[in-house]
Amino acid sequence: MKKLFLILAVSVFAVSSAMAQAVHKPVVGKTGIRLYNHPSYRTEIILPQVKGYNIYKGDFHVHTIYSDGEVTPRERVREAWYDGLDIIALTDHLELRSYEKFMLKAHAPYNKDGKPYQYIRGGAGNKTDHTTPIYCDLDATYEEAVQYAKNEEIPVMVVRGTEIWRNPAVIGEYNALFLTDITDVAKPDIIESLKEARKQGAIIIHNHPGWRRKTMDKSEMQEKIYAEKLVDGIEVIGGTGPTLYPKMIDRCVDEKLTIFSNTDTHRTSAQYYPRGGEIFRSMTFILAKECTEKAIKDALLKRRTIGYAANHLIGEEMWLGEFLNAAVECKVVAVNDKKEHRAFQLTNHCSVPFVFRRGKTTYTLNPFHSIRVNFGKNKENGKYNTPKFAVENMWTVGDKHPVLTIEIDK
């Protein structure tokens, strides 16, 4: 907890110096007066250490102008830092290039034949069915983004990834992460694509599994993909208007797959998650010792994740309980033997709120605030109870909110 207070103190200092920036003294130059100096601003999302692990924040599903996104890879890297992330995966589609159409049209008069190239396809509204990959050097766009992060000294890990998209209703979409060669993954047969990703040591996630589907049951093709062990995790929450697929929490637990929450953002994140707002962009919390590719991959494969979206937390009950207890300090502030209750002060030291329910009463414990609650005696053994709530902004197996005990801090 001590370390957490230090982080808090630093972030308070950062806030006050940001406020000082707002009343910045104008600097008179040779030709103009600069009213405001702007460093880069980052939203800090303060999370606890859980069982000796740090929590890193990753979004493993974003698009750039190299498929159907509206943002350059460089801007994705900067934006990730602004939004408080530690890790971002660039996951442009293998099968879709919305912007080449316009770029190549602009270049066409200068081509030898005066025509755009034949592999151009339009956006999602066109008549193509995205059944085959378009060969394009997505490795080059990834490498450029990584080089940019390095040159600009932006401390965000950029993951080499791609989204494989073939017939959403039947086959679904899959992100392959930590690839070594994206172009090699581009194969007409999806199983071959996924096998190539596997060969490269990729982590493969099944994206937004309910999108454009009437059922959450696996299609025949999906049965085959899962049976061939070509899936490591599921995007249990996906999309910019984040959609939770509760049944997928059960599938993750049953089939030992990792829970992910990603944005799948195509536009700038500011459109969906205004900076300084109460909701951060959707992200996956990863419990790891350090933010290296090896440690993050290890954490993902060992399923040490919690999904975050719109101030909801999605995960296995064990990790949700550990997270809550690491974030919330619980002190006994009074013992009233006459009234037979103990009064507790619960203090939330993290950036995520908790919505507690006891019977019909709901309490919201906001970030960096405290609440006082009383708990009486256990009728059977006469001992004082420890705070215990259903946590309504947490979701776990069985489409349920976990009922968690908050241990008293010594």
Ligand SMILES: [Zn+2]
């Ligand atoms: Zn996508």
